[in-house]
Each structure stands twice: as structure tokens, then as C-alpha cells.
Amino acid sequence: MEFTLTDLTHLLPIVIVAASVLVAMTIDMFTKEADKTLGWFTALSLFAAAYVSLFFVDKTGVHLSGVVASGGATNILHFVFTFGAGVVALISMEYAKKTEMRVGEYYVLVLSSVLGMMLIAAAKDLAVIFVGLEQMSISFYALAGIRRKRDKSVEASLKYFLLGAFATGFVVYGMALIYGSSGTMALDTIRYAFPDLVSQPLFVLGLALFVIGFAFKIAAVPFHMWAPDVYQGSPTPVAGLMSTVGKAAAFAALLLIFRPVFDGAENALFPFLAIVATLSMLYGAIVAIAQDDLKRMLAYSSVAHAGYMLIGFASGEATGAAGVIYYLVAYAFMNLGAFGIIAMIESAEETNLKVQDYAGLGTRAPALAALLSLFMFALSGIPPLAGFFGKYYVFIAAVEGGATWLALVGVASSAISVYFYLRVVVVMYFGKSENRMEYSVSNVSLLGVTISAMLVILLGVLPGSIIKLIESFVR
């Protein structure tokens, strides 16, 4: 194994985040009241890593005996993880103060979960996917229960832990069968042998178990049952982190294992993917209508979005893979923005989370209402915002891949979902409010939300050049 300065610079985003974990731990160890320091340290180091990821986007290569990759789509995903988590750190500061949350562990765990995600996206070996996945998941279990005196928080944490560990069992067993049938853990070797391997039942079974494990992590029906409870019970910034960048990391692992399919190999799991995608889209959109709690509603909406993204996999086209990456970027920022605003409106006792509580926000806090409307429009897929083009690209890929009916189901589900997204907007501007709730708007949170809003608009205005950039990496 050679480790040169080139390796170090190409892996700089990962190195920055890994070092930040240790520095954040040290800050937490040696300072008493580290709230502000740690929050800003976390946000700034994540933004620095995000900048470096984009800066080194063309530095493709493999490092450390060929187990870790850099450049290209990997760095785009690194950007989503680090920038998204940076926004989460910004919206967490006010929330942590309001709810008197333990901050030391909080920021260390956020950084460590991001490190796990980056390992997944950079993996060239199944072992690296596993280590990254577990680093991310274990951090998330602890993050969900960080308000350990509150019943809801620890309950969410326990549910997430049990089902997450269950999913891990599937992933590891799937890896064992893939290893046994292909004789290797190296993703590139599997990729080149893939056309021969799909004729082996053992390999297909391993692949299916692997995908089922990750279907839990992305909350696709019928493996979604933890998502609404966990998102509702977790502290709001944590729910934002899990539902956006956490989900993006699980999709990154699926993109890696499906790479040969995007190259043109037989899509052995097409029926499975098509069914899961259809169920997720329809179930997520229909059940979200019945939800009063905004966090639960966004959880079901995230189930539906996982379905849209799975269409990109079912299509088996390279354009589908590019569409999924574009969708991940878009979804991360529109959902994070929405969670950021919910975190601001929410009280320390976890009230003000119902849709009806938002009545009259349009007149009392026009800026917040406008931003939330923007995110709701984007999530429902109204052009010309980011969400529209995300759906557009995966649907087009489905048509190219000969699965037009999946695209039609997607369009139908989007039409249903417009109802519950726009209900929030209607309530904000036209609803009559009885309670004059207190909410705390801090400039830092507002900064995080505004950055998300700008990215959502930017992705909607310039979709062509961004998707071309991503496509050039996927091919």
C-alpha cells in the first residue's frame, strides 16, 4: 500500500471530516460551555469539506490499495453530505439552545455520521460500504435519542436501532452471498464479472438481500414502517439529517452496486425494484394526506420520494443514475429547508408541529411563510424548482428504459402529493389562527434555510448544465 501526498489531497474531503471528528471530541472534552464554538466549528469544517469536494471534482482516482475512490460522482455526493450536514449544523444551534440538548456529543455524532456517508460514497470494496454504513447508522441511533429525558426521543431511537440493526443483518448476509458467488469483495471486479454472475441464483439472492437491507435505510415500502415514528420522535434537525443526507448515503451504496446495470448489464432485480417503487410512491403520497403532524407528513413524503428515486434504478439507464444523483441533491436541500423552518417554529415542548398551528403565519412571519411555501412547491414538483427537474430526469430515464408505466405511476403520485404540500401553503396564508404561538427565529437558522432555498432555486434554473456535469461522471 502506497500512501502519497496525491492520495492525501484527493481524499482531502474525507480527511477534513475525519480530523474534525477528533477535534470536535477534543473541544468537547476540554471546554465546559462549548455550544457556540462546537456548532460553528462543525458547520465551518463541513462547508470547507464541501468546497474541497467540488474543487477536486475532476481528480478521479483510487487510493489505499484500491478500496477508496475520489473524484467524479463520489465528490458530488460528498458535496451533498457535507453541505447538507453543514446546513443542519446551522439550524441545530438555535434548536439546541431552545431545547437544552446535550451539544457536545451532538456535533461529534453529526460529524461522525457524515464521515460514514462519505466512506459509503467513496467505497470501492464491500467492506468499506459496510464500515461506512455502520458508522453512519450507529451515529444516527444515538442522535435520534439525544434528548434522552424525553420519551418520544428515546422511543424513536429504540425503534430506529432495532430496525436499523435488522436491516444491517440483511446487508451483511447479502454481502456474504455476493462474496461467495463472485469470490471477491472488490466492487470493480464484481462489476466486470456482473454479466456472468447474474446467471447464478446465489449471486442474485445476495444482491436481493443487499438491496432489501438498503431499502430499509431509504424507507421504501414495505420496509418503511420505522420512518414516520423515527422522524416524528427525533429532534427536528436530526430528522432533517436522516431523511436527506442519510437517505442520499443509502442511495449512494445502491448506485455503487447497480453500477454494472447502468453500464448495460441485465437488470436482474427489475420486478422487485418496480414493485417497491410503485408501492412507495402511491403509499407515501396517499398516507401523507391523512397526516396532521408536519414531521410525520414529511416522513411519508420521503417514502414517496424514495419511490421516485428507485424509478431511476428500475430504468437501468445511465441517465437514470444521473437523474438519481440530481434528485438526491435537489431533495436534500428542499427537505432540509422545510425541516429547518419546522425547527424554528417548534417549541421546546415539541408543540406547534401540526399543520393547523401554521395558520396565519403568512401575515405574522411573511419571510418564513414565503420560504416554507418555496420548499413545499419544490417538494411537490412544481416547475421551475429543483424538485420538478429531479422527477423529470428519472421519469425520462424510465421511458428510455422501456418502463413507461412506472413514469406514469410517478406522475399520478406527484399529482396526489400536490394536495398535501399545498395544504400547508393554503393554511399559512388563508387559515384562521386561534393560538398566537411563540417562535424563535435566529439569524443563524435563517442563514441555513436561505442557503437551502438558494440551492433549490439554482438547481431549478440551471438544471441542464448540472445534469450534464453529473452525466459525464456517471458514464
Place this chain on the structure above:
Amino acid sequence: MLETYLPILLTFAAAVGFAVVATFSSEWFGPQTPNPEKHSTYESGVKPLGTTKDRVSIKYYMVAMLFIIFDLEVVFVYPWATEFGTLFGEHGVAAFWSMMIFLIVFEFGYLYAYKKGGFKWA
């Protein structure tokens, strides 16, 4: 052939010798003030008899968990140490430093547990 097993025999003799000396020296040289508590069976500080449904103090958990984690990390160090000669021949100093980085990160964990009071029994 047989003389290659001599170190094992010596280790064995040393182990038996140490056990014998340690057991009997405390009996011969130590002050003898017996009481019933001292004569009871020793079982890791827990009462040896009773139902199995007893709840164990939660403090036990912290120590046990930290032990498991730090104990299991040794599985990475042990193969590295036994094969270090070969690894060094193939990879040079990288073989040394990759484990050092692991151990430094590991020590951060230890220090963190220590500073946060993970080892305090109170």
C-alpha cells in the same frame, strides 16, 4: 524435534510455579483474620447464590460495555503484530503508520471515555 517445545514447557512450569507461590505465600506470610464473607465463593463481586432474575446495578453496564469495545478492537492489532515482518517487507513504513493512526484514533476514544467519567464507579 521435541526441544522446540521447550519454551512451552518453561512457560507451563512458570505458570504453575507462579500459581503455587502466589496461593501459598499469601497463606504463609499474610495476616490471618478469617470471617464468613472471606470464606464464601468468589464470583466477580456478585453474590454467588440466589435467583437468576436479580437486576444488576446499572454501573456494571458502563464498565462492561467499555470493556467489550476496547477488548474487541484488539482483533485488529493482533494479526497485524504477528505478521508485522511480512507487512513491513511488502509495504515499508506504511504498515507501521496505518496501525499507529488506528491506535491514535482509538486513544482519542479512550481519553474521551475517561474525561466524560466513563470509568468512574460512583
Place this chain on the structure above:
Amino acid sequence: MLTLEHFLTLSAIMFALGVIGVLTRRNAIIVFMSVELMLNSANLAFVAFATKLGDPIGQVFVFFVMAIAAAEAAVGLAIMIAVFRNKKTVNIDEINILKW
């Protein structure tokens, strides 16, 4: 003579038992033990394949799974203790403020 099939059959049985345990047991700790059984069945499959292939990577990976499972167990038991302190039970049917 033991062949690869014997080990794989055993690991498949262990995996199935683990899945059934997770789906049917109601005590959080036993559910977690079933998950550990699933992980260990995968470990057995890895070791069997590694022996068959004459490739050490599968065996090394088992170390990773074991170490990470220990970390997961530590966090999981900490979560269960937090739940127990709040609710005085770890029965997952009684942990139901949030609808499943």
C-alpha cells in the same frame, strides 16, 4: 466429510431463526439478540466461503463485522437503558407513544 453446503445450510438456518426472532419476540433485548444471530450467520457464511475460496479477505471481514457489532451493541444497550429509565419496560408493545 463437511462440505461448503453444510456450513451454508447451517448459516441459512441461523439467519432464518434470527429473522423469525426479530419478527416474533417482543422483548427489545431478545430482538437485538436475534439480530446478532443474523450477523453471526453471515460471519459463518463468510468464513465458509473464505475457506472454500482459499482467500483470507472473507475471514478478515468477519473481524470487522464482530468489532462493529460490539459498537452497535454498546449503543443499542445504552438506548435500551434510556428507554427503561423513562418507561420501566423494554417490551416493544408497551413502547407506543408514537404509532408504529
